[in-house]
Amino acid sequence: MARKQGSHSDITGPKVREAALRLIARHGYAAVSMRQLAAEVGVQAGALYNYTPDKQALLFDMMRDHLVDVIESFDRADPKTDAQSRLRAFVSFHIRYHLPRADAVFVAYMELRNLSPENFAAIEKLRRAYEDRLEAILRQGEAEGAFAMKDARITTRAIIGMLTGFFTWYRQEGRLPLEEVEAIYWDLVCKAVAR
């Protein structure tokens, strides 16, 4: 006999996040209503407001938590040795970390327009912090004489764009195993910044 009411804070809380991420990734923040989200979670619309003060905070919290986790995870994965090793670790980390989190990546990338100005500024700061990790590696490589490029900042954006585009199509083409895709991207990045 299923209860119609009761306390499920520990269960419902994560379910709200997961459902919101899935629905917003698929349909977009503005297109997903609180009623749709509630139905996906299996509660009534009013109950959602036990877990978020409003719809905007729900979006912001998901994006912030994702980006904070990306940065902390990379800092742990970074070998902090020579630039070549660090760049390889970055490419591998970026692909492998983001792949199983496609919904979060998609939301963090596509929903910037729907953040309030203050929330947008906070998210942009985090995004920039992640990009700065890559830029620092490229500049170290230039200093070591391992890399050569015309402009480290633009090369940073180019590499991130190249790697992030990956997640917009990988789900469709199951043609190649992850190891090969990773090798292909490493080959491109490695040659692009080579002396």
Added chain:
Amino acid sequence: MARKQGSHSDITGPKVREAALRLIARHGYAAVSMRQLAAEVGVQAGALYNYTPDKQALLFDMMRDHLVDVIESFDRADPKTDAQSRLRAFVSFHIRYHLPRADAVFVAYMELRNLSPENFAAIEKLRRAYEDRLEAILRQGEAEGAFAMKDARITTRAIIGMLTGFFTWYRQEGRLPLEEVEAIYWDLVCKAVAR
């Protein structure tokens, strides 16, 4: 004395497209109401339905027209000679064509989720047709011995991703003139596919 009513089909038609592109690029399709759009154009909401059967068709028509124009324009710009020259022309065309059309690029890229299934299929076909142009150039370069890469299809997506990421940040950083940005991207692409 401004008229409050009257026929302005030739004026209002283009204004609807321009305003829709601008508003949707900034706020997203789902977040822009027909009333907002009408206010931007300078008419009442009901008048918009003289120019589109519904909101969905307005989005689809803009995306389709943009992509058809991209493909036709590239086919005219393509030197159709050696792969190296063609690749350089592609990079230059892609940057220069898309730069002054940032709103259309943004909409065509970000609003795929808001297309009906049939409209999505049609737009994906066009997108694929453009990507196939680049893939053909890369395969020609392999055949000529000018390029070497592990996988032409994935390299195609990687290059497009890299070039398209360009438009998400160029407006912010006016630091460098277009010629230099183009040279930086050409350097990266050229080295990435070099033998």
Added chain:
DNA sequence: GTCTATAATTCGATAGAC
């Protein structure tokens, strides 16, 4: 072709019972 007015829904968010 544009207007005003409105039908029919749907939205985010809240109040109060349990």
Added chain:
DNA sequence: GTCTATCGAATTATAGAC
């Protein structure tokens, strides 16, 4: 913590006057 019920406002799209 979840429910039901609801407020007030916004939505797409249409009807009919001019």
